Amino acid sequence: ANEKQAILVMIQEIEGKKIATFMETFHQVNDNFEKLFSQIFKGSGSLYLEDDKNPFNGGLAIKLQLDRKEVKYLELMSGGEKSLIALVFLFAIQSYNPSSIYILDEADAALDQENSKKLADLVKVLSQNSQFLVVTHNKDFYSSADSMVGVSMTQQGSQVVEVNLLEDEKKQGRAVAATA
Secondary structure, three states, rough: HHHHHHHHHHHHHHHHHHHHHHHHHHHHHHHHHHHHHHHHOEEEEEEOOOOOOOOHHOEEEEEEEOOOOOEEEEEHOOOHHHHHHHHHHHHHHHHHOOOOOEEEEEOOOOOOOOHHHHHHHHHHHHHOEEEEEEEOOOHHHHOOOOEEEEEEEEEEEEEEEEEEEEHHHHHHHHHHHOOO
C-alpha cells in the first residue's frame, strides 16, 4: 500500500510538472502571437485554451478583434486571412525556440495582394534575427527581399542569376545623392 501511494504521488507530481511546463510554453507562444499579430493587423489577436485548468482536456482557439470591431473567430474569416493567421501562429511557435534559417515554399500562394504584403512585412521583421529563403512568384513579396535568386533558361542550359537588392538600393541612393 505504501508503494502504491508513493507511485500515485509521483504520477501526480509528474502531471503537475507537465501542465506547468505546457502552460509556461503556451503563455510565451501566446505573447509571441499577440506581438506578431499586432505587427501586421490593426487590432488584437490571442490564443486561448478551452480548458485552462486542464489544458489537455480541451482544444486551442484563436480570438481576434480587428479594427476595434467585434470579436471574430478564425472560422468567420476569409481563406487568405486564415492562411495568414495560421502562418502568424507558426511563427509564434517558432519564435519560442527560433531557428537561424527558415524556408518558405510559396507560403503566399493562397493570399491576396494585401495579405501578401502583410506577410512580406512580417518576414522582413522576422528576418532581422533569422534568414529566410522564400520561393515566390509574387512581386509584392519579392520586392521587399534583400536579394533574389532566379533560374534563367539560355541556349547553353540553365543559368542562376542573383540580384542583391540591398546593393542596388545603396547604389541608387548614392546616385540620387550625387545628382541632387
